[in-house]
Amino acid sequence: MKRILIALVLAIIAITVVAPSLIATHDPFALDVINRLQPPSTEHLFGTDEAGRDIFSRVVHGARITIGSSMAIVFFAALLGTLIGASAGWFGGRIDSYLMRVVDVFLAFPYLVLAMALAASIGRNMGSSILALILVWWPGYARMVRGQVLSIKNELFVKASRAIGTGNARILRWHIVPHTSRAVIVRATLDIGYVTIALTGLSFLGLGAQNPSPEWGLLISNAKAYVLFGWWYSVLPGLVLVGVVSIFVVLGDRLSKEKGR
């Protein structure tokens, strides 16, 4: 089961993020107003939107934006969070206190509210919502990695390495961080799913992607107005979104249940 999921994930990433044109049937931006709001057919797999654009192609191209951005957000949040958390855990004392207070401040806010506030204040575009989500997501990693470092720090092999004469940097690099990687990867996999929801949420609210971008949140937001006579416009992209997020979350859940170091 796990292999199927990984294969699916990799397929999604490879095709839609790297080369969407391979699957997309039409140009996602091509207007064809005469054929607006057509139901799904063999020509337009997901039907057309209010400007006659092929929804399927827009979904495929939007994947690159949505999922690509989610992955980037998670990557940078994890990187930043790991660096800060590992430093706090390893050095302890004042450094730990200061860093963790900063983390606490971030974690005190409901994440979506904070993301919205940050996105809105930085600017209403994709870039700002990406930045906002990185800022909202890194503290979770920091706290997790700090906890891990605190416990790994006391393991016998770390003590042995220190007794041998290994310096702090080497210990962090070879002994501490490698043992946190599993937890970080599991969390990151889950987070790609959750971040995708947050990101599409921000776009849905108008704070992220702007028209005519085929970003999924924006896409579904645009579909709002046509729910009654163009069900395919919101439902089909919605199902794709749910499906993709589920794959990441289920994979992450699977990984988290694996035992062993």
Added chain:
Amino acid sequence: MNPILRVDSLQVHYRGAPRPAVADISFEIGQSECLAIVGESGSGKTTTAMALLRLLGPVAEISANAITLADQDFLNATPSELRAFRRDLIGTVFQDPTANWNPARTIGAQVIQPFPREEHEERRNEFISYMERVGIDRANLRIDQYPHNLSGGMLQRAMIAGALLGDPRLLVADEPTSALDVTVQADLISLLKDLAEERKLSMLLISHNLAVVSQIASKVIVMYSGHVVETGTTEQVLNDPKHPYTINLISSIPSTKKARKVPLYTAISKGSASHGCPYANRCPIAIDPCHSTMPTLTSDISGSVACHRHEETSTLIEVQR
């Protein structure tokens, strides 16, 4: 007087394993008697005890001609009969003190819980007094503490105290003194000896510590790789061992009687396990029949030994003491 425990041809096989975990073991433990099963890890000694207590789970296939406890059929006991046996007749002490306590309940609660409600008050007082006997001070406070409040040595002693509740006939103890300091160990051994006499407590001791075995057990079974290789009284087995493995074991343990700073006797494996005697590839006097045919356990007055060359071993290998 009938033996308290009678085991006839017990075999344990893990599903999917090429060799049996316990090939065939038979023994009897009489009243007030202590039988020790000795061997290294992988010998099958712990498996034997766990199989007896039915604690191995479905992956282990257990078979025997008969197992009787206090003259009652133990082999075919139903789950509720087993529970009654475990509560009334058998006390158990496991090897790892920290892993065998539920961290979420007080030690008192855990130990007393299996007994009927109306006995709880009485059992509580009994537990406190046993805890004092095993050397846990302020037992009346300790009884309401959680496992994490006690050190490993204390948890081990508390487990022993708990096993003695309800006046069991048989104590099954797997390495009961391994986590304990030598001075505590000495005290505990004398307590167990006293109880054997006072309460007619019989004991099945699993251990690799020959010093403890020599102080407390009257009979010994030596196991290697799932097979019984030698049995006899403690004195016979430890002072006049007949099986090459037993000789190896005794020779490799440092003791005051041995010269210091001199390499200890070790038997290095010369290849993978053979089809015959499991010890053949480590045995210094192995000959061809040893590699092809499994030796049978030959018994006489002094005990039994499973070795093709058992009559010559004492002249061929010197026990290094």
Added chain:
Amino acid sequence: MSALLKLDHINKTFAIKNGEVKACRDVTLEINAGEVLGLVGESGSGKSTIANIALGLESVDSGEILFEGDSLKKLLHDDPRSYRRKVQPVFQQPLLALNSRRTIGWSIQEPLVVHGIGERSSRKERAVELLEQVGLGREYFDRYPHQMSGGQLQRVNIARALAVNPRLLICDEAVSALDVSVQAQIINLFLEVQQRLGVALLFISHDLEVVRHISDRIAVMYAGTICEIAETDEIFNHPAHPYTRALLSASSLSRHGASLDLAKFRKEEVPNEGCPFAPRCTFARETCSTSKLVQEVISTGREVSCVRINEILEGVG
């Protein structure tokens, strides 16, 4: 001859939940070059703290530590790496002492890398050489710890400890977690290594028989104090301190002191003043709880910390 490592009047107290623990009370110990000093004691005696102090992993509250005549504090301050190169550890749990994510070969080479010895190819050669010296074939170079047994892993730990040619090995219960038949092999390895390389050993254990087999001299510890130090044969044949006698009789090793009363095991009640063993000692008198305990030389090669030792030895009892 000046000692290789000397701990002089060391005191170390740890703060715990309801107070404090005096892990080391006025401990004085010496290890000479090339000798094996056994350190015996029960749990809570403070022997692991001594190991950590000797490894430079733990500070002391008072007292001096001298290595080859130089103050350890100064050495660790000026050039910590050079001290660590000369003093290496072997710990109790063979598997846990190794990084599970790295191969055996990597772990053995780590000290070489850390101390800047050799380069890639020569380090690898040295690691293989070490593997063979401890009785493991070169095929173990690329294995991971979880693929090997406890005995094999302890050989790896010893190989790693020897990589930089240390002068002193701190062995903290190095054979205690091993199966009985494997223990003998590792004890033999320690003997061989020690005799061949002339490295000194601080061999810490609770197992008297093992310590006896391997040590030249033995120090007996109880509740943070050194009760007695003497040559191995002397300790076993003529133990002086009451605790040493109790320990030996409990191990059924000797016929001395068999009548000592070991019934009271109130480990919590270790007094702060006077002799910590007093509450359990049959020879104890009031003066034992009130006098200051001093570790003194009572005859050639023998030191004892006991207020009444002279009376006890004279058989006053």
